[in-house]
Structure formats: C-alpha cells, structure tokens
Amino acid sequence: MNQEALVRALTEIVGPRRILHRPGQLAAYECDGYVAQKGRPRAVVFPETTEEVSRIVRLLHRERIPFVPRGAGTGLSGGATPLHDEVVISLVRMNKLLSVDYENMRAIVQPGHVNLTLSKRLGPQGYYYAPDPSSQSVCTIGGNLAENAGGAHCLKYGVTTNHIVAAEVVMPNGDVVEIGAEFGEAVGYDLLGLIVGSEGTLGIATAITVRILKKPQAVRTVMAMFDRVADASDTVSHIIASGIVPAAIEMMDQLAMQAVDKSNYHVGYPRDIEAVLLIEVDGLEAGLPELADRIIAICREHRARSVKLAESDAERALWWSSRKMAFGATGRISPDYIVQDGVIPRTKLTEILARIAELSEESGLRIANVFHAGDGNLHPLICYDARIPGQTEKAVAVGSAILRACVDVGGSITGEHGVGVEKLEEMRYLFSDADLEAQLAIRAVFNPEDLCNPGKLIPRPGRCAEVRDAHWLAAKHAEIAAGFPDQTLTTSPGAGA
Amino acid sequence: MATKEPELIRMGQHSQGAFRWPDAPDPDKYSVCVHCGFCLEVCPTYQEWTDENHSPRGRVYLIKAASEGELPLDENVINPVFTCLDCRACETVCPSGVQVGALIEEARGQVYHARPKQGVAGALERLFLRGIFPHPKRLRRVAKLMRFYQTSGLRTAIRKTGAIRVLPRHLREMEAVLPEVPAEGAREALPGRMPAQGVRKGAAALFTGCVMDVFFADVNEATARVLARNGLEVRVPKEQICCGALQVHAGDREQARAMAKHNIDVFLASGVDYIVINAAGCGAALKEYPELFRDDPVWHARAEQFSAKVRDISELLVEVGFDPPRAEVRRRVTYHDACHLCHAQKIRQQPRQLLRAIPGLELVEMPDSDRCCGSAGIYNLTHPQMAGELLERKMDDVPEGVDAIVMGNPGCMLQIKVGVHRRQRQADVLHTVELLDEAYRREGVKG
Numbered sequence: 001m002n003q004e005a006l007v008r009a010l011t012e013i014v015g016p017r018r019i020l021h022r023p024g025q026l027a028a029y030e031c032d033g034y035v036a037q038k039g040r041p042r043a044v045v046f047p048e049t050t051e052e053v054s055r056i057v058r059l060l061h062r063e064r065i066p067f068v069p070r071g072a073g074t075g076l077s078g079g080a081t082p083l084h085d086e087v088v089i090s091l092v093r094m095n096k097l098l099s100v101d102y103e104n105m106r107a108i109v110q111p112g113h114v115n116l117t118l119s120k121r122l123g124p125q126g127y128y129y130a131p132d133p134s135s136q137s138v139c140t141i142g143g144n145l146a147e148n149a150g151g152a153h154c155l156k157y158g159v160t161t162n163h164i165v166a167a168e169v170v171m172p173n174g175d176v177v178e179i180g181a182e183f184g185e186a187v188g189y190d191l192l193g194l195i196v197g198s199e200g201t202l203g204i205a206t207a208i209t210v211r212i213l214k215k216p217q218a219v220r221t222v223m224a225m226f227d228r229v230a231d232a233s234d235t236v237s238h239i240i241a242s243g244i245v246p247a248a249i250e251m252m253d254q255l256a257m258q259a260v261d262k263s264n265y266h267v268g269y270p271r272d273i274e275a276v277l278l279i280e281v282d283g284l285e286a287g288l289p290e291l292a293d294r295i296i297a298i299c300r301e302h303r304a305r306s307v308k309l310a311e312s313d314a315e316r317a318l319w320w321s322s323r324k325m326a327f328g329a330t331g332r333i334s335p336d337y338i339v340q341d342g343v344i345p346r347t348k349l350t351e352i353l354a355r356i357a358e359l360s361e362e363s364g365l366r367i368a369n370v371f372h373a374g375d376g377n378l379h380p381l382i383c384y385d386a387r388i389p390g391q392t393e394k395a396v397a398v399g400s401a402i403l404r405a406c407v408d409v410g411g412s413i414t415g416e417h418g419v420g421v422e423k424l425e426e427m428r429y430l431f432s433d434a435d436l437e438a439q440l441a442i443r444a445v446f447n448p449e450d451l452c453n454p455g456k457l458i459p460r461p462g463r464c465a466e467v468r469d470a471h472w473l474a475a476k477h478a479e480i481a482a483g484f485p486d487q488t489l490t491t492s493p494g495a496g497a
Numbered sequence: 498m499a500t501k502e503p504e505l506i507r508m509g510q511h512s513q514g515a516f517r518w519p520d521a522p523d524p525d526k527y528s529v530c531v532h533c534g535f536c537l538e539v540c541p542t543y544q545e546w547t548d549e550n551h552s553p554r555g556r557v558y559l560i561k562a563a564s565e566g567e568l569p570l571d572e573n574v575i576n577p578v579f580t581c582l583d584c585r586a587c588e589t590v591c592p593s594g595v596q597v598g599a600l601i602e603e604a605r606g607q608v609y610h611a612r613p614k615q616g617v618a619g620a621l622e623r624l625f626l627r628g629i630f631p632h633p634k635r636l637r638r639v640a641k642l643m644r645f646y647q648t649s650g651l652r653t654a655i656r657k658t659g660a661i662r663v664l665p666r667h668l669r670e671m672e673a674v675l676p677e678v679p680a681e682g683a684r685e686a687l688p689g690r691m692p693a694q695g696v697r698k699g700a701a702a703l704f705t706g707c708v709m710d711v712f713f714a715d716v717n718e719a720t721a722r723v724l725a726r727n728g729l730e731v732r733v734p735k736e737q738i739c740c741g742a743l744q745v746h747a748g749d750r751e752q753a754r755a756m757a758k759h760n761i762d763v764f765l766a767s768g769v770d771y772i773v774i775n776a777a778g779c780g781a782a783l784k785e786y787p788e789l790f791r792d793d794p795v796w797h798a799r800a801e802q803f804s805a806k807v808r809d810i811s812e813l814l815v816e817v818g819f820d821p822p823r824a825e826v827r828r829r830v831t832y833h834d835a836c837h838l839c840h841a842q843k844i845r846q847q848p849r850q851l852l853r854a855i856p857g858l859e860l861v862e863m864p865d866s867d868r869c870c871g872s873a874g875i876y877n878l879t880h881p882q883m884a885g886e887l888l889e890r891k892m893d894d895v896p897e898g899v900d901a902i903v904m905g906n907p908g909c910m911l912q913i914k915v916g917v918h919r920r921q922r923q924a925d926v927l928h929t930v931e932l933l934d935e936a937y938r939r940e941g942v943k944g
C-alpha cells in the first residue's frame with residue numbers, strides 16, 4: 001500500500017482533521033522525552049474511540065505496516081519513538097473519564113486521560129489515583145500502563161501494575177479483548193500482568209480500570225540536608241530498618257539541587273551540602289506527629305545539618321515541585337541530558353554513588369543524581385552537549401556503564417522508565433539468550449509479526465542489531481578493540497556480558 | 498517613521514537554515530528545551546487541538562528544525578508559530594527555563610521577511626502596524642472617527658438597519674462592547690506633571706499605551722491619581738508613542754525597534770525613577786525591549802537601562818508601599834490573571850494584595866485564573882475561532898454571584914466584555930486600579 005492509499009484509508013476511518021501526513025507535520029513526532037534517537041513516522045492518527053483504534057490497527061495489520069501507540073510523549077526510554085517508518089497512533093484525544101465508582105473504589109478512564117487530572121477530578125470527593133510519576137501533570141494513564149510507571153510514592157503504594165485491575169485492549173491484529181477483572185483476581189492466565197509494562201508491544205489499551213484510593217487523612221513532610229551523601233544514605237536505610245514505612249523517601253545530590261534552584265521551582269538549598277532528603281509519611285492523623293518526630297531524630301543521629309517539617313501545604317508543594325521538576329531543570333545547567341534509571345539494593349547506595357562519581361570524572365561529563373532512595377531507584381542525569389561531536393555517544397556509553405554497575409551489585413537496568421530503545425543492549429546485562437528467547441516467544445503469541453511497536457523492549461538474542469556508538473569506551477579499550485572490525489566495536493559497550 | 502529593511506545574511510551559522518535574516522531565533526534559546534513535555538497540558542492551543550505541532554515543545558522543535566535546515570520555512574512551520582497565543586503559560590511551568598515567547602517572536606520576525614503577507618489582509622496589517630499605531634496623531638484621528646461613529650447616531654443607524662450584519666460575529670460582538678471613546682486620551686488630558694501627595698517616594702512617568710488610552714483613558718487617569726496619592730510625582734511625557742508589542746507579535750521587529758528607540762529616548766530624557774504601565778501586554782514588551790537589540794550593544798545597554806525602571810502599577814505600589822484605603826467599596830469581585838502579567842512578568846500576588854486591602858471588597862478566586870482568555874493582543878481578530886473557544890472556557894470559570902471581573906490588561910478587558918455580553922451576565926469588567934482609585938476617592942480627603 002503506497003502512502004497515498006494509506007492516507008486515504010486512514011482518513012476514511014478518522015476523517016480529514018484527525019490525521020497528519022505531510023512530512024513537515026511529522027517532525028514533532030520524531031521522538032518522545034528521550035531525544036538521543038529519532039525517526040520520522042509515516043503518519044500520525046488521532047482516534048477517538050476503541051472502534052476507530054481497532055479499525056486502524058486492523059488496516060495496518062492487513063497491510064503489514066508497523067505502528068506505535070503514543071500518549072503525551074513524556075517517556076524517557078524512547079518507547080514511543082518511531083524508528084521503522086511507523087504510523088503513530090496518538091491516543092491523546094481518548095482522554096475521557098468514563099466512570100467512577102467511589103464506593104467500590106474504581107474508575108475507568110480512556111488511555112489519553114492525564115494522570116494528575118484523574119486525581120484532580122476525584123479530589124473533591126476525597127479520593128485520588130496513587131501512582132505519581134514526576135511527569136504526572138502531563139503523562140497519560142495509557143502511557144503509565146505501557147511503561148508500568150512508578151513515582152515517588154510507590155515506596156508505600158506500589159507501581160502502576162498494583163493499581164490497574166482491568167483493561168480493554170486492541171490486539172495487534174485489531175481484535176478487541178477484555179482482560180483482568182474489576183474485582184477480585186482474574187481467573188486464568190495473568191494477561192493483565194503481561195500487558196502492563198509491555199511498552200506497547202502486545203497491544204493498545206483503550207479503556208483502563210484503575211483502583212482509586214481515599215486520600216490519607218494527614219501528611220507530614222520532612223526535609224533534611226546533609227554534608228555528606230553517605231550520611232543521607234545511611235539515614236534512608238535506618239528509617240526503613242526501624243520499621244517505618246514512609247510514603248516516599250527522595251534524595252537529590254548537589255548538582256541536582258543547583259539545577260532546580262536555578263529554575264522556577266527555587267527552594268534555596270545551601271550550596272555546600274552534598275545531599276537533601278525529602279521524607280513523607282501519611283495516614284491517620286493519630287500517631288503521625290510522633291512518626292515525624294522519630295524520622296527527624298534519625299536524621300539528626302546521622303549528622304543532618306538541618307531538618308525541617310513542612311509548615312504549610314504551599315511549602316510541601318514547593319518541595320515536591322523542586323524534586324519532580326529536577327529532570328527538566330537539568331536543562332538549566334546543560335543543553336542535553338540522558339536520565340538513567342538503575343535499581344540497586346538500598347544498602348549499596350554509597351558504593352554506587354562513588355562509582356558514578358568515578359565515571360563522571362573519567363568521561364568529563366557532569367552527572368546529577370536524583371533518587372527514589374526508599375526503593376533504591378537511581379536517576380543519574382548525565383549532562384552533555386549534543387552539538388559537540390562525540391558527546392552524545394559518550395553520554396550514552398556512560399549511562400550504559402552505570403547500568404552495568406547497578407547490575408553488578410545485584411540491581412537492575414530499569415525501575416520505572418522502561419527499556420524502550422534506550423536500554424535494549426543493557427537487557428543483555430540481565431538476561432541470557434535463553435531468557436530473551438522466552439520473552440520473544442511471549443511477544444510472538446500476541447504480536448507475531450512485530451508490527452506493534454517493533455524493535456522495542458526485547459533485543460534479538462545473540463545479535464547486536466541495535467547499534468550503539470561507544471567510541472569513548474572503544475577508545476578506552478583500544479587494545480581489545482584492535483582485533484575487531486569497526487562495526488562490531490561500536491555495538492555493545494559491555495560485549496563481555 | 499522611516500525604517501530600513503534588513504538585508505539577507507549570506508554568511509554565518511544560519512546560512513544553511515531556513516532563517517536567513519538577522520535577529521533569528523537564538524540557538525542558545527532553543528537548545529535549552531530538553532523535550533520533557535511538561536508544557537503540553539498548560540498550552541491552550543494544545544489543550545484544544547491535541548496536536549503537538551501546536552504545543553510549546555512542538556513549536557520549539559520546529560523552530561530548531563527550521564533553523565538547522567531540517568525543515569523549510571513553509572506553512573508547516575509558519576502556522577504553528579502563528580497559532581501561538583504568546584501567553585507564556587509554558588514559561589511558568591518549564592523547569593528548564595525555555596524562553597518560548599522570545600523564540601516565537603524571533604521566528605515571526607523571520608516569517609515577516611520571508612513571507613510578507615499578501616492581499617487585503619497584508620495591506621490592512623501594514624496600514625495599522627506601520628501607518629497608524631506608531632503615530633499618536635493618526636491613532637487619535639482614528640479614535641475620533643470611532644467616537645463620531647459611536648456618538649453621532651451613525652452607530653444606532655447601522656445597528657437598526659442591520660448593516661452591522663456585514664461583519665462576522667466576533668467583530669459584531671466586539672463592536673457591541675467597545676466602550677465609548679473619550680474626546681481625548683489621558684496623554685492629552687492629564688497635566689505633564691502632577692505633584693506627589695504626602696511623603697515623596699520618587700518620580701514616575703506614566704506610559705499611557707495605545708489601546709488603553711483610546712478605550713480606557715479613565716483607567717490611565719485613575720492610575721495617575723493613585724500614584725500621586727501614594728507619594729509619587731507623576732509625569733506624562735507627551736512625545737511617547739505605542740510600545741510596539743503588536744508589531745513584535747506580528748513579526749515586524751524593524752518597526753518595533755524604531756518605536757522602542759523613540760520611547761527609550763523620551764523616557765530616559767525625563768529622568769524619572771520609574772516608568773509605570775497599567776497594561777500587562779505593554780509592560781511585558783517594555784521590559785523585554787533589550788531582546789530587540791541583541792545585535793546592537795549600544796542600544797541594548799540603553800534598553801536595559803530603560804527596562805530596569807519599568808513597573809506594572811500593582812508591582813510599583815507594593816514595592817514602594819501603598820496606603821491602605823480607609824473607605825469601603827462593598828463589592829464581590831473575581832480576578833483574572835492577564836497572561837502578560839502572571840506568566841510574562843510573574844506578577845500574581847501584587848494585584849490581589851491591592852484588592853484585599855480595600856475595605857468591604859470580597860475577592861473570590863476563579864479556577865484556572867491564569868488561563869488565557871483568548872484576547873492575546875490581536876489574536877482574537879486573527880484567530881477568532883480559537884479565541885472564542887478560550888473565552889467560553891474563561892466565562893465558565895467566572896464564579897457565580899460576583900459583580901465585577903477585575904484584571905490588569907486592556908486586551909483582556911475588551912475580550913471579557915465580549916464574554917459578559919454573550920452570556921448576558923450582570924458584571925462589570927474593571928482594571929484593578931479603578932477599584933483602588935474608587936476607594937481613595939470615597940475617602941473624600943486628599944492626601
């Protein structure tokens with residue numbers, strides 16, 4: 001099917017106003033929040049109903065044309081980036097709240113519904129939707145489902161998969177199926193478990209049933225500043241070891257604090273502290289002040305320079321904005337950055353930070369650090385300037401080396417941002433060829449021709465099809481590299497894995 | 498005012514890109530965007546259309562692509578650049594600090610040279626932006642024609658005969674709510690110098706603006722009284738002209754520069770401590786004069802000197818300390834944040850502080866008070882459909898039971914008057930300073 005016929009067929013489904021197909025209109029859809037790789041889509045369509053999505057997918061399946069579902073495009077691993085001449089199926093017009101059942105604590109939304117909008121709409125009744133990724137003011141629940149998004153408060157409340165109970169899904173051939181169960185556990189195979197976090201490779205969710213929660217009666221938020229990172233990280237371990245389950249424990253290092261302080265979300269951190277912790281407890285009012293006092297005492301025991309309790313909702317909101325805007329604020333100190341998403345056992349925090357500092361020094365690239373410290377999820381922000389030849393590759397290689405270090409201490413390569421195209425190669429740090437084959441076999445059941453978000457999430461075993469330019473590492477290991485042709489050299493920085 | 502058209506740049510880093518004229522979008526401005534997308538949900542045009550081409554992130558991406566030669570400067574870039582309301586809501590949320598407004602304005606400057614507007618629309622735009630607005634006398638003549646139309650019976654005749662129907666709906670509605678044009682503007686009516694009352698806090702030159710002084714000269718007069726009442730000597734430089742904001746929005750940066758130079762000369766010569774403005778759009782433009790002279794160090798320095806003195810009326814009153822009025826104004830009002838006050842100038846609390854200081858006045862906050870009303874300079878004339886949709890949302894948000902909607906920008910005042918007219922609501926549309934002035938005047942005592 002040529003472009004003209006494709007546009008005609010898609011226009012028949014969505015009408016002339018909900019399709020973009022001229023080359024100049026497609027540039028804005030070349031990438032999502034991960035900008036190191038880009039590709040121009042064949043077209044972008046904006047369906048408004050499940051039936052339209054199904055018809056679009058059926059058409060593309062029949063014509064063997066690949067497609068990518070996309071929400072707000074805030075993903076950080078390139079999950080919505082079209083690299084194979086795909087049709088982008090944008091779900092942002094499917095943004096309705098379909099129904100709410102307060103008594104049974106369920107809501108049904110369309111995939112384009114914005115995460116925070118749901119909490120805002122439930123707020124007056126005293127309810128909210130718990131998963132709170134930093135991009136929650138823009139990201140969509142469909143995107144959250146695809147990436148199994150996390151957020152600061154996942155320490156206590158769990159990630160997206162713990163909050164989605166059922167979904168209507170358009171399969172990669174256009175069939176519409178219902179999976180999961182609104183109440184109780186679904187009988188049969190846990191298909192919902194497969195779909196959540198599948199990064200759009202197993203189908204497109206078109207209606208999502210989520211759990212909603214009663215807002216906690218009370219909240220206390222503590223900010224503690226530390227002269228040494230090690231003290232902050234010991235504080236985190238100690239709080240959790242003491243049996244307290246905070247709603248969130250977040251950490252930022254010096255460079256990250258400097259970046260947000262330069263933004264609209266200025267807190268005014270002392271410039272010489274090495275780390276700040278943001279610790280929140282919530283629940284019944286009774287007992288909460290005592291809990292906050294215990295946390296403050298633990299911070300002091302670990303040589304916190306200062307500890308403060310948020311005195312108003314406005315102060316608490318500012319502290320949270322300062323943390324949640326940290327990624328974007330990195331633009332204040334660097335033209336480009338890559339945010340990594342490693343996971344480590346909490347006790348290894350000091351060790352991994354030292355390794356990150358080493359990598360920063362070796363590469364000459366500054367690295368700011370933001371963590372969900374409570375659950376050991378690190379977000380190193382590797383600063384670079386894409387206009388300087390070779391820096392993008394260097395930054396990518398440093399990110400990869402950090403993930404390698406996370407895996408080496410017993411952790412993982414992603415906590416909540418997904419694999420996308422960014423971390424395909426790093427999947428090999430975690431999985432053997434046999435492991436990858438098993439995952440590909442699952443994909444083949446749902447998406448046998450790999451038309452639905454092709455090339456994402458699982459790398460092909462044994463092949464380094466995803467070319468990674470790691471000139472920097474290559475130069476470092478020139479002696480090993482000498483025996484290989486150039487092409488091989490530039491593929492996998494951790495080729496020994 | 499003669500202006501010289503710039504020549505094409507034949508060399509330099511943009512020679513390969515689509516922006517070939519001087520004063521092009523600055524790579525240091527667009528490279529700040531990290532593509533996080535946090536701007537999407539606050540952008541009025543993205544909210545309405547859901548197309549990333551018409552979002553801040555998309556627009557910045559297109560500007561970058563055109564600048565780097567990845568895209569030609571055709572309608573796929575030009576349309577998104579011109580559908581932007583320039584409301585700057587994106588700048589308020591942007592964690593990275595992208596100056597989207599400046600980028601859009603610079604890109605429009607390129608379009609102005611590359612694709613001059615053709616036909617009647619182009620001729621009309623040039624007539625107004627170059628032929629009328631920069632010339633106070635001609636603008637006054639147009640104002641007098643409007644006054645003649647309003648007061649001679651001509652308006653009644655045109656309305657009665659149905660001749661008014663030749664206008665499209667949005668212009669008909671605008672015509673219906675236009676306030677009666679006073680015989681003369683405050684620039685002519687006010688004395689050149691008004692003494693400060695009480696303890697003197699400095700000298701302030703009043704920037705009277707064009708739209709403000711044609712339709713709301715009484716707001717300018719109220720501003721002068723309130724300033725004097727609070728210890729500021731008021732000057733009204735008679736040679737001042739329109740600030741050039743409309744020219745900047747339309748991409749006519751050459752004309753805007755000429756107007757800026759004139760105003761900088763006039764106001765710096767007056768030797769005042771402050772330059773006071775009560776129109777948010779003009780205030781933002783005056784504060785951003787240095788942007789127009791990025792390539793001219795001498796004028797850039799003068800523009801910096803000028804901008805450092807510019808204050809919105811609410812900003813200045815809070816800064817120097819104002820006398821809380823003693824008389825009551827018993828009203829229940831709501832406040833609309835003009836984009837160029839809250840997003841472009843970051844002024845949110847000061848107008849509310851003034852209103853809360855008025856005894857008897859109850860301020861009821863409206864939801865999303867900082868979402869654009871659709872006025873956006875002349876956007877409501879160039880893009881009536883989008884402007885109309887935004888106005889509907891704004892009117893939906895006005896709380897029940899208020900008897901006035903208060904704001905700090907004449908464009909918004911006209912637009913919201915249309916909204917009040919459309920909804921048949923019983924509410925006045927007022928400038929913040931009018932209420933403060935009323936409270937002072939009710940005191941019945943001077944000083």
